[in-house]
Amino acid sequence: MMIRCIFTILLCTTGSATLYGQSAAITGVVADSVDKASIAGVIIQLFDAKGKALSYTFSKDDGKFSLPYSGKGSVLSFKSMGYRKCTVPISGNQSPLEILLAEEAVQLRDVIIKAPDILMKSDTLVYNVRKYADAGDRTIADVLKKMPGIEVAESGQIKYNGLPINKFYIEGNDLLEGRYGLASNNISHNDVQNVEIMENHQPIQALQGIDYSEQAGLNLRLKESAKLRWTGIVNGGTGFSPLLYDASLFAMRIAGKRQCMETARINNTGWNPASQSARHTTDNLFGTTTLMQNQLPDYITVGEYATPTEERRIRFNQSCLFNTTNSITLKNDYDIKANITYESDNLDFTRSSYTGYFDNSLSPLTETEYLRTRAHTFSGQFALQSNKPSMYLKDYLSVDYGWNNAMSDIAGSYEIKQKAEKPVFNLANELQAVKHIKNRILTLSSSNKLVKKPHSLLMENQEKQYFQDVTALAFQSITETSYGWIFGRWQVKGRAGFNYNYNELESNLTGINIGKIPVTNHSNLSVINMYIRPEIVYENKRLWLNPYIIINYYRYSFNEKISGEHLTKNDGIISPALSIRYKFTAGLELFTDARYVTTPPEKDIFYWGAIMNNYRYLNAGYPSYNVNTVSSVALSLRYRNPISSVFANIGFKYEKNNYSLTEEQLFVNEQILTTYSPVSNNSDTYRFNGGISKGIFSGKIHIGMDMGCAQIKTATIRNSVVVPYQSNSIFAMPKIKGTILKWISAEYTLLASKNRMNFKDNGFGSSYINLKQKLTVSLFPIKKIQAHIGVEHYHTKFNDQTAENLLLPDAGVRWRLSDKVDISLSASNLMNEGYYRYSRHETLSETTYCYRLRPRNIILSAQVKF
């Protein structure tokens, strides 16, 4: 029999409007009056004589029903959508009923509602700051870190759902043009009412609804009490040893069409002013390449440093930052913004090193360096913007000038003084325009940047004096456009651009004889690059496929004015790539990626004459047009189970590089010259990594382990002899982190690694082992007090089997006196350790460095908000 199931979901329910205890039941079947098909889900209700409902039931799939009957009740009603209502009188015990319902058109009084607004351009989440703020928080950045989905990276960059935000607004105004560290690290959370996250934020009105952004925008909505008046924070701290200071003033006034913000900070406790002045967002139209990713290299390297410890431990600094930011909205919706910054960073380092060259004929180098760097930067950014639905226009002009110098006194194998002057001048302009013309969108993006670095280096001791003069200039202009179509599961996209580069290099080295190699340069290189990148994306529930190809046209034109050499080369290069993702289940995914990329020569090898980097190293280029190729294949498998909090991944990558030139080291007298030889060279790299983590105790504690290993086989040339070598590394990183009780949380990580370098031909080899463990415990004994204790332990086992241990305990406590005032006491390097030693493999050498650490520092500071 045909079953007709009408609009009713058979819930396992019982109507209990009436008393039970019935002794009998009314049973029967409901069917269609025409075709006699049974009807399921008919509402069958029993009423008494006065029309009061007593009980009800529904007909089952076969149309049958059974309703308890106690003798009360006189009418049975049968109702179903699409059928005329039917009532049957009931009296005493009855034989099974057969009810036939006649069809009837649905007659409901429709109430039409308007479809809700679709927020396709963005959706705003509002976080109430009060809900997330705690006693220990000072600035809005502290509170942002706690909001779901928001992360604040160590650099100060803010991310939402894993992607950097594209705008940071204060009261809807992008006052800081991406330098939002100034605001997020200074604005008191007490002044902020709400943090609004605009998902899929398209900041350009003319593109809203057309180009959808993955990124979110963030807006700080201030409290009324914080608007139209100056608010801010004064912070002052002092300590020892030596005498330490850290003082800052932050003030802002947000008032309708005018906004301004003033910042000043002076510090000698290790703070780096760059952490606040860095620009975190850039304006991209349709994925336009960010300007000048390949900045001009610093040919002179005196004054550069890098260590594996946190920089606050080795920075002996005297730093300051002054910034003023102002914005004004004009009558015709144009905004003008100006941001002017002065920062200075004076550093003193003491370090020593020992370098071995894996060659008995080359004597090792010992060096003790006292280095003093002085950096001053003056920068200004100016923006003019009109952001309307019909048109978007923005011009962003940035100018900065940095005068940096470094002085270093070297003792050890050589005694020499170095003095470097390294000024930098940058001028950049970005113009972006979007205009609606009928249903089409016209976009233009043009970025132009000029960089000039007139550097010099003077090296002298009692016997000799060298002088290196080098002025490099680079100009880059990028114009790009893109378009795309969608057909069902397929997307076809295209991007095309024009990139023009002009580089000029003038240099002269005096006081040194390095044989036949020239020591002057007066050359220029212009590179024209036109490219198109067609791309296809296919996706369904399991598979995501993305083949693309980059078609490049290059024109290299090199001129050396001294020798009169001229080189021009035109080339077309095609680089294909394919990425595939396959989802076996919701939790198990496979990624593969294969590509064959041909790259033209790097621009910074187009010069002949040697340039001295420091008293020991020289560099010379090799201006020839030879392409390099990289073929790679990567495979990774990922498993995630959110229900049981398990994550595991495993990955493998193989990369083969084919270089047309090989790096060559020439030991010339006391110097090492790095240049290139026209000998082709292959390198093979294998990488393997994996990790697993699990949340336990309802996710309160996470345990996990990451591990990996890598092998690189390559060769380099030293004094005209090819030296093949192999580099291996392996690491394991277990970690555990959790909230143990409400008032205590802890985190422990260990990183154990081993690095090894082997030489096939001469049998040399070297290896070292590092262990770094870190335990951090945070305590919140009472609401107004927050304390933390941390211990870092470094263990290094050097190649000569000697080992070194370093223990760095830190502690701190913060006490909030009132809403406006808090006091904190912090101590670092409690055991007053003096030095940190570590090893590092470089090209055909191993260096053991020893850096001086900041001594035990105890700082007491107070903060007052106004």
Next chain:
Amino acid sequence: MKNVFFSMFGCFLFVSAYAQQQQVFTFQAGTTGVSVGAGTPVKQKEIGKAAMEFFYDYHYLTDTTDAASEKKDVMILQVSYGMSKFSSYRTMQTDSLIRVSTADRIKANPGKYVGGSTFSIYKNYPSGKFTTTDKISTDWFMYEEDIPVQEWTIDDDSTKEILGYKCHRAECDFHGRKYIAWYSDEIPVADGPWKFGGLPGFIAEVSDSEGHYKFALVGINSNAARDITIHDVQYNKTTRSKFYITKRKFDTDPIGYMSAVSGINLTITTPDGSPNNELMKPRELQYDYIERDYK
């Protein structure tokens, strides 16, 4: 051409290189509109055609101590022969908009459209079961349950009018809350919003006794012809209580959830570089879920 140097740093570089690589994959997937990013348009599969549609205003508090925290979404109940679907109307609008978008409307990157609530409840789908689908973070979940028992106590004497229909009052305890419903026997459809049904008429309004959740009928369309769809994605299949436990893990400690299911270890420090574990501390939820019997 680059100097190949290996050092103690090597490991850090290695880790970050790999982390980056994974992110690149994820990012590529995200920008092309695959189902990994939150709010990404998701392909739909048709499972029926609605004959009638009912629209509800869905009110819920995100902080039960603060009436101002009330959120609103418009929900749609699509009733078909033998089954029904209850989901966010706004989410449906955005999803369907994606499907009808022309090349002119969507440029190279469709990115994410964000709608309302992400849950959908399918009654009697598959037959004899309820199916709920929802999203936590970037993961889709699905659980089936037997058609639940709602023991209604009907108070036929209490009546009120909703959209011109006379409604009767009924009460029941369901999954940890007490509900007051208003149903109309003038609409002979024994269905209702969310997981409610089983009254001798149509449930036009239902709210819990504490005022944390409320569904109120605001629209009726008895001549609907819209498809009933289900997201065509890979689901994490689970049970009702495990779903809520997972949801709670995410809502109280999103950073912990992300690090557990993505393997990325996040550590937060204060601007002066000292660790700030307090920020990683799970927060308390200011509300509880509509179903409270999962704990």
